[in-house]
Ligand code: FES
């Protein structure tokens with residue numbers, strides 16, 4: 362299958378990318394568009410490091426073929442800190458010590474954002490469930506959960 366132009370929106374801006382339809386959205390974001398805030402962990406849909414929002418839904422971009430992104434609206438971590446101001450979730454991760462090595466953090470923050478859209482004041486169980494697809498090898502999770510709780514009341 363030849364390359365083709367795949368058009369969609371990223372962080373509010375229209376983009377057109379020349380890519381093979383089966384190129385991973387993760388690679389389109391990182392390599393074609395240089396949005397390297399989206400991380401690769403497992404590359405197999407298991408860790409959530411590559412999570413982005415597609416039409417508002419959390420997806421693992423390592424599992425999404427570029428062609429599936431055509432016509433959609435993608436939000437990456439780069440969109441969250443507007444005009445030099447951190448998003449409330451990002452601020453809470455800093456304040457609560459929810460990030461260590463940082464590899465999981467962009468995906469965690471976007472998962473938290475998606476969760477808070479659904480449940481502005483989530484219970485502990487909803488937080489655990491909302492972040493269940495995102496793995497962290499550093500923090501032991503408690504500080505991440507605390508950060509999401511803190512962000513919910515800001
Ligand atoms: S890199 Fe995509 S889920 Fe791990």
Ligand code: FES
Pocket residue numbers: 459460461462463464465466496497498499500
């Ligand atoms: S902070 Fe290192 S994997 Fe989560």
